[in-house]
Amino acid sequence: MKYNPQEIEVKWQQFWEENKFFHCGETSDKPKYYCLEMFPYPSGKIHMGHVRNYAIADVLAHFKRMQGYNVLHPIGWDAFGLPAENAAVKSGTHPATWTYANIADMREQLKRLGFSYDWRRELTTCAPEYYRWEQLFLIKFLEKGLLFRKKAFQNWCPTCNTVLANEQVEDGLCWRCESAVEQKELTQWFLRITDYADELLEDLDTLEGKWPERVITMQRNWIGKSVGAEIRFAVQDGTGTITVFTTRQDTIYGATFMSLAAAHPLLDELVSGAANEAELRAFIAALLNADKREYSPEPSEKRGMFTGRYCVNPFTGDPMPIWIADFVLWGYGTGAVMGVPAHDQRDFEFARKYSLPVRVVIRPDGMESLTPETMTAAVPEAGIMVNSGEFNGLHSEEGKLRIADYLEKNSLGKRTVTRRLRDWNVSRQRCWGTPIPAVYCDRCGIVPEKEENLPVTLPLDMPARPDGRSPLPDSPEFYRCACPRCGGEARRETDTLDTFVESSWYFARYTDPRNSAAAFDPDKVAYWMPVDHYIGGVEHAVMHLLYARFFFKALRDFGFIPKDRVPGEPFSKLLTQGMVLMGGRKMSKSKGNTVDPSEMIDKYGADTVRLFCLFAAPPERDFDWTESGIEGAFRFIGRLWRLAVGLAGSIPVVAACGAGPEHAVSPKARELRRKEHAVVKKAGEDIDVRFQFNTAIASVMELVNLMYLVKDDLADDEGGKIVLGSALFTVLTLLFPVTPHLCEELRLRLGSPFPLAESRRPVYSESALALDMMTIVVQVNGKLRGKIDVPTDEVEEVIKNAALADAGVRKHIGALAVKKVLYVPGRLVNVVAGRHAS
Numbered sequence: 001m002k003y004n005p006q007e008i009e010v011k012w013q014q015f016w017e018e019n020k021f022f023h024c025g026e027t028s029d030k031p032k033y034y035c036l037e038m039f040p041y042p043s044g045k046i047h048m049g050h051v052r053n054y055a056i057a058d059v060l061a062h063f064k065r066m067q068g069y070n071v072l073h074p075i076g077w078d079a080f081g082l083p084a085e086n087a088a089v090k091s092g093t094h095p096a097t098w099t100y101a102n103i104a105d106m107r108e109q110l111k112r113l114g115f116s117y118d119w120r121r122e123l124t125t126c127a128p129e130y131y132r133w134e135q136l137f138l139i140k141f142l143e144k145g146l147l148f149r150k151k152a153f154q155n156w157c158p159t160c161n162t163v164l165a166n167e168q169v170e171d172g173l174c175w176r177c178e179s180a181v182e183q184k185e186l187t188q189w190f191l192r193i194t195d196y197a198d199e200l201l202e203d204l205d206t207l208e209g210k211w212p213e214r215v216i217t218m219q220r221n222w223i224g225k226s227v228g229a230e231i232r233f234a235v236q237d238g239t240g241t242i243t244v245f246t247t248r249q250d251t252i253y254g255a256t257f258m259s260l261a262a263a264h265p266l267l268d269e270l271v272s273g274a275a276n277e278a279e280l281r282a283f284i285a286a287l288l289n290a291d292k293r294e295y296s297p298e299p300s301e302k303r304g305m306f307t308g309r310y311c312v313n314p315f316t317g318d319p320m321p322i323w324i325a326d327f328v329l330w331g332y333g334t335g336a337v338m339g340v341p342a343h344d345q346r347d348f349e350f351a352r353k354y355s356l357p358v359r360v361v362i363r364p365d366g367m368e369s370l371t372p373e374t375m376t377a378a379v380p381e382a383g384i385m386v387n388s389g390e391f392n393g394l395h396s397e398e399g400k401l402r403i404a405d406y407l408e409k410n411s412l413g414k415r416t417v418t419r420r421l422r423d424w425n426v427s428r429q430r431c432w433g434t435p436i437p438a439v440y441c442d443r444c445g446i447v448p449e450k451e452e453n454l455p456v457t458l459p460l461d462m463p464a465r466p467d468g469r470s471p472l473p474d475s476p477e478f479y480r481c482a483c484p485r486c487g488g489e490a491r492r493e494t495d496t497l498d499t500f501v502e503s504s505w506y507f508a509r510y511t512d513p514r515n516s517a518a519a520f521d522p523d524k525v526a527y528w529m530p531v532d533h534y535i536g537g538v539e540h541a542v543m544h545l546l547y548a549r550f551f552f553k554a555l556r557d558f559g560f561i562p563k564d565r566v567p568g569e570p571f572s573k574l575l576t577q578g579m580v581l582m583g584g585r586k587m588s589k590s591k592g593n594t595v596d597p598s599e600m601i602d603k604y605g606a607d608t609v610r611l612f613c614l615f616a617a618p619p620e621r622d623f624d625w626t627e628s629g630i631e632g633a634f635r636f637i638g639r640l641w642r643l644a645v646g647l648a649g650s651i652p653v654v655a656a657c658g659a660g661p662e663h664a665v666s667p668k669a670r671e672l673r674r675k676e677h678a679v680v681k682k683a684g685e686d687i688d689v690r691f692q693f694n695t696a697i698a699s700v701m702e703l704v705n706l707m708y709l710v711k712d713d714l715a716d717d718e719g720g721k722i723v724l725g726s727a728l729f730t731v732l733t734l735l736f737p738v739t740p741h742l743c744e745e746l747r748l749r750l751g752s753p754f755p756l757a758e759s760r761r762p763v764y765s766e767s768a769l770a771l772d773m774m775t776i777v778v779q780v781n782g783k784l785r786g787k788i789d790v791p792t793d794e795v796e797e798v799i800k801n802a803a804l805a806d807a808g809v810r811k812h813i814g815a816l817a818v819k820k821v822l823y824v825p826g827r828l829v830n831v832v833a834g835r836h837a838s
Contacts, residue, residue, distance in 0.1 A: 001645055003637065003638050003641040003742075005604065005605020005606065005607060005608065005741065005742075006602070006605065008741055008742070008745040009112070009114060009605060009606050009607070009741040011745075012114070012740065012741045012744045012745065013111060013112075013114050013741070015744070015755075016114075016116070016757055017119075019755070019757075021116075021755070021757040021758055022061075022071075022073065022116040022117060022118050022757075023118050023120060024070055024071060024072050024073075024118055025070075026523070026524055026527045026528070028070035030068055030069055030070040031068075031069055031070065032069065032070050032071075032072070032527060032528060032532075033061075033064040033069035033070065033071045033072070033532050033533075034071075034072045034528050034529070034530070034531045034532045034533075035057055035060050035061040035064065035071060035072070035073045035531075035532060035533050035535075036057070036072075036073070036074065036507055036510070036531045036533070036534050036535070037053050037054055037056070037057040037534075037535040037536060038053070038503075038534070038535070038536030038537070038540065038544070039075065039076045039077060039078050039503070039506060040077065040078065040106065041077075041078045041079070041081055041083070042077050042078075042079055042099055042102040042103045042106055043083060043102060044102045044105065044106070045105065045106065045109070045596065045597075045598075046106050046109045046110065046597055047580075047587060047594065047595075047597070048580040048587060048594075048595050048597060048613065048625060049537070049579060049580050049587070050597075051113065051580075051597050051609060051610070051613050052577055052580055052613040052614075052619075053535055053536065053537070053577055054110070054113070054115050055113075055115075055610045055613045055614055055738075056535050056575065056577055056614070056619050056693065057073065057115075057533075057535045058073070058115045058116055058610075058737065059614065059687065059693055059737040059738060060533055060535075060687070060737075061073040061116050061737075062116060062736060062737030062740070063687050063688065063737050063761070065116075065757075065758075066733070066736075066737070066759060066760055066761035067688075067760075067761055068760065072118065072121075072510070072511070072528055073115075073116055073117055073118060074117060074118055074121040074122070074123075074510040074513075075110065075115070075117040075119070075121075075122055076121075076122055076123035076124060076125070076506060076510070076513075077103050077106075077122075077123070077124045077125065077126075078125055078499065078502060078503050078506070079099050079103065079124045079125045079126035079127075079502075080125055080126050080432055080433045080434065080496075080499045080502060081432065081433075081499050082160055082162075082176060082177075082430060082432070084096075084098050084099045084432050085430060085431060085432045085464070085468065086468065088432075088464040089464045089465070089466060089468055092464065093464075094460060094461070094462070094464075095431070095432040095464075096126065096432075096458075096460060099126055099432075103124065107122075109597060109598060112598070112601055112606055113597070113601070113606045113609070113610065114606050114607075114610075114740055114741055116740075116757075120513075120514075121510050121513045122513070123506065123509055123510065123513045125499075125502035125503075125506065126432070128455040128457050129455075129516065130502075130509065131434040131455060131502065132454045132455030133509070133518075133519035134434050134497070134501060134502065134505070135434065135435070135436075135437040135449070135454050135455055135456060136451060136454060136519070137505070137519075137554075137555065137558070137560070138436065138437055138448075138497075139437055139448040139449065139451065139454075140558050141191065141554070141558070142438065142448045143448060144558075145192065146191060146192050146195070146554060147189060147190070147191055147192075147426075148189070148190055148192065149187055149188065149189055149190070149446065150187065150188070150190060151185065151186070151187040151188075152185065152186075152188070153183045153184065153185050153263045153288065153330060154183070154184055154185070154186050154188055154425060155168070155169050155181045155182075155183065156181065156182045156183065156184035156186075157174040157176075157177065157179055157181055157182075158179060158180075158182060159174065159177045159179035159468075160174060160176065160177055160179070160430075160468070161429055161430075161467075161468050161469050161470070162428045162429045162430050163184075163186065163188060163425055163427055163428060163429065164181060164425075165424060165425050165426075165498060165500075165543075166331070166422055166425075168543065169181050180289075182288075182289050183263065183288040183289055186427075188425050188426075188427040188495075189425070189426050189427040189436060189438075189493075189495065190423040190424060190425055190426065190427075191423065191424040191426055191550075191554075192423050193421065193423055193424045193547075193550045194419065194421055194422070194423050196550050196553055196554070197223055197225070197419045197421050198225075199553060199568075200219070200223055200421075200546070200549055200550060200553075201220065201223045201225055203549070203568055203569055204216050204219060204220060206568075206569060207569065207574075210572060210573045210574065211571075211573070211574040212538070212574065212575075212576050212620070214538065214541070214576075215538065215541040215545065215574060215576060218541045218542055219541065219542065219545070219546055221420075222420060222421060222542050222546065223419055223420060223421045224332075224419050224420025224421060225417060225418075225419050225420075226245075226247050226417065226418050226419070226420075227247065227417050228245055228246050228247035228248070228249060228415075228416065228417075228418070229245070229246060229249040229400075229403070229404045229407055229413055229414065229415050229416060230243050230244065230245050230334070230407075230413045230414055230416045231243070231244050231246065231249065231252065231314065231338070231407060231412060231413040232314065232412055232413055233258060233311040233312060233313065233314060233320070233338070234311060234312050234314070235266075235270070235309065235310075235311050235322075236309070236310040236311060236312055236319055237309075237310075238269070238270075238309070240266050240269060240270075242258060242260070242266065242311050242322070242336050243334050243336065243413075244258075244333070244334055244336045244337060244338045245333040245334050245416065245418050246337075246338060248340065248343065248344075248400075249399075249400055249403040249404060249407070250361075250362065250385060250388075250391075250396040250397075250399035250400045250403055251340045251342075251343045251344075251361055251362060251396075252313070252314075252315050252338070252361075252388075252403060253313075253315055253316055253359070253361045253385075253387055253388040253389065253391075254340040254341075254342050254343060254359045254360065254361035254362070254387075255313055255320060255338040255339060255340050256318075256320060256339060256340070256341065256351070256356055256357040256358065256359055257320050257321050257322075257323055257338075257339040257341075257347075257351070257356050257357075258311050258320050258321070258322045258323065258336065258337075258338060258339065259304065259323050259324075259325035259327070259328045259336065259337045259338075259339055259347075259350070260307075260322060260323070260324055260325070260328060260335065260336050261287075261324075261325075261328040261329055261330035261335040261336070262283075262284045262287035262288050262324060262326075262330070263288060263330035263331075263335065264330060264335045264336060267284060267307070267324065270307045270309045270322060271284070271307055271308075274307065274308050274309075275308070276308070279305075280305060280307065280324070283305045283324060284324060287303075287324065287326050302325065302326065302327055302346070302349055302350045302353060303325070303326040304323045304324060304325040304326065304350060304353075304354060305323065305324050306321055306322075306323050306354075307321075307322045307323065307324060309321075309322045310322060314412045314413075315389065316389075320338075320339075321356070323339075323350075323354070325337070325350065327346055327350070331422050332418075332420055333418055339351065339356065340361075341356065341357075341358045341359075341378065342358050342359055342360045342361065342362075342370075342372060342375065342378060342379065343360075343361070343362055343378055343379060343380050344378050344380060345377060345378040345380065347378065348375070348377060348378035357372075358372035358375065359372065359387060360372055360375075360379075360386065360387060361385060361386060361387050361388050362379070362381075362382070362383045362384070362385060362386070362396050363383045363384045363386050364379055364381040364382070364383035365381070365382065365383050365384070367379075367383070382395070382396045382397060383395070383396055384396070385399045391403065424498075424547065424550075425498070426497050426498045426501055427495040427497075427498070428495060428496050428497065428498050428499075429469070429470050429495060430470050430496055431458065431462060431470040431471055431472050431496065432458075432496070433496030433497050433498070433499060434496055434497040434501065434502065435455075435456040435457070435458060435492070435493070435496055435497075436493040436495055436496065436497060437449040437454065437456050437493075438492075438493040439481055439483060439484060439490045439491070439492055439493070440490060440491045440492075440493070441483035441485065441486065441488060441490040442488075442490075443483070443486050443488055444483055444485045444486050444488075444490075447483055447484050447485045447490070448484070449484055450484045453484065456492070458478075459475060459477060459478050462475050462478070470494065470496075472494040472496070473494045475494075478492065478494070479491050479492045479494055480492070500543060500544060500547050501547075501551070503544055503547075503548065504544075504547045504548045504550070504551035504552075505519075505548070505551050505552070505555065507529075507531055507534075507548070507570060507571075508520055508525055508529060508552070508555070508561065508570075510528075511524045511525045511527070511528040511529065512524040512525065519560060520560075522561070522562045522565075525561055525562070525566065526561075526562050526565035526566050529561070529566045529567075529570065530566065530567055530569060530570050530571060530572050531570060531571045531572065532572050532573060533572070533573045533574075533575065534571040534573065534574050534575070535574075535575045535576075535577060536574075536576065536577070537576060537577065537579070538576040541576070545571075545574075548570055548571075549569065549570060552568075552569070552570040553568060556568070575619060575620070575691055576620060577619045577620060578617065578619070578620055578621045578622035578623065579622045580595075580613070580622070580623060580625055581622050581623065581624045581625065582594070582595065582624065582625045583624070584624060587625070595625055597609060600630065604630060604631075604633075604634045605634075605637075605741075606741065607637060607738075607739035607740070607741050607742045608630060608633050608634045608637055608739075609630070610738060610739060611633040611636070611637065611697070611738055611739055612629055612630045612632075612633040614693045614694065614697060614738055615633060615693070615694050615697045615698070616629055616694065617694060618692050618693075618694055618695075619691060619692075619693060636701060636704075637739065637742055639704065639708075640704055640731065640735075640742070640746070641742070641746065643704065643707060643708065643711070643728070644728060644732075644746040644749065644750060645746070645749060647711065647715075647724065647725075647728060647750070648749050648750050648751070649751075650715060650721070651715075651721045651722075651724050651725040651728065651750070652721060652722060652725050653725065653729075653750060653751045653752045654722055654725035654726040654729055655726070655729060655762075656680075656726065656729045656730040656732075656733040656734075656759075656762035657676065657677060657680060657726060657730055657762040657763060657764060657765070657768075658722075658725075658726045658729070659673055659676075659719075659722045659723040659725070659726035659727075661673075661767070661768070662719070663719035663720075663722040663723050663726075664719065664723050665717075665719050665720075666713070666714070666717065666719075666720060667772075667792070667793060668710040668713050668714060668720075669710075669714055669717070669719060669720045669723045670772060671706070671710070671793070672706060672707065672710050672714070672723055672724070672727050673723050673726070673727070673768055674768060674769060674770075674771070675702070675703055675706050675727075676703060676723075676726065676727045676730050676768075677764040677765055677768035677769050678699075678764070678769055679699045679700060679702070679703045679730070679734070680730060680734065680762050680763070680764040681764045681769070682695075682696070682699045683696040683697075683699050683700060683734050684696075684761070684764075686699070687737075693738070696734075697735075697738060700731055700734050700735055703727060703730070703731055704731060707724065707727055707728065707731075710724075711724060725750075728750070729747070729750070729752070730762050732746055732747050732756065733756060733759060733761065733762055734762070736756040736757075736759075740756070740757070743756055744756050744757070771791040771792075772791060772792040772793070773789045773790065773791060773792065774789070774790060774791075774792045774826060775787055775788070775789055776788050776789075776790060776799060776803065776826075776827070776828060776829055777827065777828040777829070778803045778806055778808075778809050778828065778829045778830075778831070779828060779829070779830040779831065780809060780812045780813060780830075780831045780833060781830075781831070781832060781833060782830065783812075785806075785808050785809050785811075785812045786803075786806045786807075786808035786809050788802050788803055788806055788829075790802060792826075796823050796825070799823060799829065800821045800823055800829060803821070803829040803831065804818070804821065804831065809831065813831065813833050815836075816833035816834055816835060816836075817833060817834060817835065817836045818831060818832070818833050819832045819833060819834055820832040
C-alpha cells in the first residue's frame with residue numbers, strides 16, 4: 001500500500017490529543033523533565049528555522065518520556081512587538097487583530113507538524129491575564145528601587161520611533177530594522193540589572209559544560225568586570241572635577257592628556273564661551289550620533305578636538321589638555337579616559353596624531369631603557385616604575401596597590417570595580433507592549449498603580465498613526481486617571497515595556513499558566529523549575545538569555561520564586577541550533593529564498609520535513625535547504641514503509657530488543673540482533689549525551705539496510721522471524737521521536753495494540769553486542785607460533801593481516817621475507833617466510 005502522509009498524520013494527531021498522551025501534571029511519581037524551546041513571535045507563518053528548533057526539542061521531549069520522565073513541553077506566543085504595529089499602520093487595524101490572526105495560523109501549522117506540546121498550557125504574552133503579573137512584578141521592583149527613572153542619552157531608532165537597549169544595537173544599526181541609530185537624551189525607565197552583575201558573572205561557572213562555551217564567553221564579555229581605581233582630576237580655572245576609572249593606576253605619572261566622551265555632562269560647561277564654541281558643539285553633535293558602539297570595533301582613525309581647557313594631574317601637578325575623543329564611550333567607566341600614550345596603544349596613536357607629549361613611566365622587565373623619541377608603538381607590559389616620584393623602583397603590580405593606597409589616604413580617589421554591563425532600559429515609545437504601571441501626580445510625584453487596579457490594559461480601539469508613533473500619548477481615555485495615593489487627577493505612563501521583559505519570565509508561567517490568583521503557584525514552580533533543556537538560536541546569547549537570568553534571580557529575591565527550593569539559574573542546559581540556509585544565505589522574504597513549511601508538508605508530509613531538518617546536520621551547525629535533501633528523506637520513509645508493510649502479517653509482534661539469543665541461531669540472525677542492540681546503544685548516546693540527532697538517525701538507517709539484506713533468509717525460520725520482528729519494532733521505537741506519525745501507523749499495521757507515544761525506550765544488552773569469535777592458529781613455515789581471536793564472519797584479508805601483526809609471529813619472522821600467507825578457513829594461517837633474494 002502506498003505511503004500517504006496526509007491521511008495518516010491527521011489521524012494520529014487526533015489520537016494523541018484525544019488520549020492526552022502529552023499532558024502532564026505535578027502529581028506523577030516519575031522524575032520531572034522540563035523541555036522548552038524559545039517561543040515564537042507570531043509574525044504570520046512559521047519558517048524552517050522554527051521547524052528545526054521545535055523538531056530538536058520534540059525529539060528530546062519524546063526521548064525523555066520514553067525514558068520514564070514526567071515531561072513538561074509547552075508552547076506559547078511572544079506576542080507584543082513592533083511588526084504588529086507596522087502592520088496595523090499599513091492595514092488600518094489594531095495590532096491585536098493582526099497578532100491573534102497570526103497566532104491562529106501558526107498554531108494550525110505547528111499542530112500539522114505533530115509536535116508533542118501540552119496545548120492546555122499555551123500562553124500569549126499580549127493577553128492581560130499574562131501581563132498583569134508582569135505589572136505586579138514592576139510595582140514591587142519600583143517600590144524597592146530595582147525599577148527607576150533617569151535622564152540619559154539613549155539609542156534612538158528613527159524608523160521604529162523608539163529607544164533601543166545597548167544590546168539591541170548591532171554595529172550601529174537597529175537590530176530589527178537595520179536603520180542607523182541616533183543618540184537622543186531622554187528620561188527613561190531602567191531595571192537595575194547592574195545590582196546583579198556579580199551574581200550573573202559568578203553563576204556562569206555553574207553552567208560550564210552545560211551551556212555552549214561560546215555563549216558563556218559572550219555573557220562574560222558583556223558583563224565585563226574590571227578591577228581598578230577611580231582618580232579625580234580637578235579642572236584648571238574652574239570648579240569641576242573629572243573622574244576617570246583605570247585598571248592601570250600604576251601609569252598615572254605618564255598621563256599627559258584627558259579624553260572625554262561626547263556625552264560627558266561636564267562638556268557643556270567646558271566648551272561654553274570658547275572662541276570656537278560652535279565648532280566644538282558641532283563636533284560633539286556629530287560624535288553623539290556616531291557613539292553607539294558596543295561590540296563593534298573602535299574607529300581605526302582616531303578623531304578628537306581640544307576644548308581649550310585643562311585639568312591637573314593630581315600626582316605630577318602638571319596641566320593636562322582636555323580633549324573630546326571619538327574612542328571614549330559614555331556608559332562605560334566614567335566616560336573619561338586619562339591619556340597615557342607611552343603605555344596604551346590607543347592613546348599612543350591619538351598622541352602622535354595631535355602632537356601630545358609621551359612620558360615613559362614603566363620600564364618593562366628585561367628592557368634596559370625606553371625613550372619616547374624612539375617609540376613606534378606603546379609598551380603596555382608590566383615592569384619597573386620610573387619617572388614616578390616616590391614610587392620609582394617598584395614593580396608595577398605592587399605600584400598599583402601603593403598608588404591605590406595613596407589615592408584613598410589623600411582623598412584623590414578610591415579602589416573600585418566597574419563593569420561593561422549597563423542598567424537595562426525598558427522604556428519603549430510604542431503602543432503594542434505591556435503598559436508600565438506608573439502614574440504621574442503633580443502632588444505625589446511618581447506613584448505605582450494599586451495592585452487591585454491591575455491589569456492596566458491597552459485600549460483596543462486606539463487608531464494607528466500613519467507616522468508610526470505611538471497613539472497612547474494622544475489617547476486621554478488611556479492616560480487620564482486618578483492618583484492611586486491621593487485620588488487627585490493624574491496622568492498614566494504612556495511608554496510601554498521592552499518586549500524582552502515578557503520573554504524573561506514566561507518559562508515560569510508555563511508551570512501554572514491558568515492561575516488567576518498569582519503569577520504561579522510556588523509549589524508548581526518549585527516542582528518544574530529549572531528548565532532542564534532550553535533550545536534556541538545563538539543570536540539570543542546576550543539579550544534574551546542575560547535578561548532571563550537576571551529576571552529569574554530578581555523574582556527569587558522578591559519572593560515570587562521559593563529561594564530554598566529552586567536553583568539560581570533558570571536553564572540547566574542550553575542547546576543553540578544553527579540556521580537553515582538556502583544557497584549559503586539566511587532565508588529571507590526580501591531575498592526571495594524562503595521555503596514555506598506548509599507547502600513541504602503538503603508535498604512530502606510532516607514526518608519527512610522533521611526528518612530532513614534533524615538529519616541534514618548536527619544541531620549546532622547551519623545547513624543548506626535542498627530539494628534533493630528532502631527528497632532523500634522522503635525516499636527513506638518510503639523504504640521503511642515498504643519494508644514494514646511487506647512484513648506485516650508474516651512476523652510476530654515482538655517488543656523492541658525482545659528477541660533472545662535462543663532465537664538468533666543462524667549467523668544472519670545473530671548479525672541482525674547484534675546490530676539492533678548496537679544501534680539502540682549508539683542512538684541513545686547520540687541523543688542523550690552528544691545531542692547528535694543526525695548520527696542517531698544514520699545508525700537506524702543502517703539497521704533498516706541490514707534488514708533488507710537478511711529479511712528473505714530469516715522469513716522462513718520461526719526464530720528468524722522473531723529476530724526480524726524485534727529489529728523492526730526497535731526501528732519504529734527509535735524513530736518515533738523523529739517521525740512519530742509514520743511509526744505509529746506502522747506499529748498498528750504490524751498488529752501491535754500498544755501506542756508508541758506511551759512506550760518505553762528499548763534497552764540494549766551488552767551480551768548481545770559481543771561478536772561471535774573463533775580462534776585461529778598461526779604458523780610460520782609450518783610451526784605453531786601463535787593464536788589470534790577474530791570474529792567468525794571476518795574476511796580473509798583482515799585475518800591474514802591480524803596474523804602478521806601478532807607479536808609472536810613477528811618475532812619468529814624476524815628479518816625473513818614473507819613469501820606467501822596461506823589461510824585455511826576457520827582453522828589456521830600459515831606464513832611462508834625465507835631469506836631475501838640476493
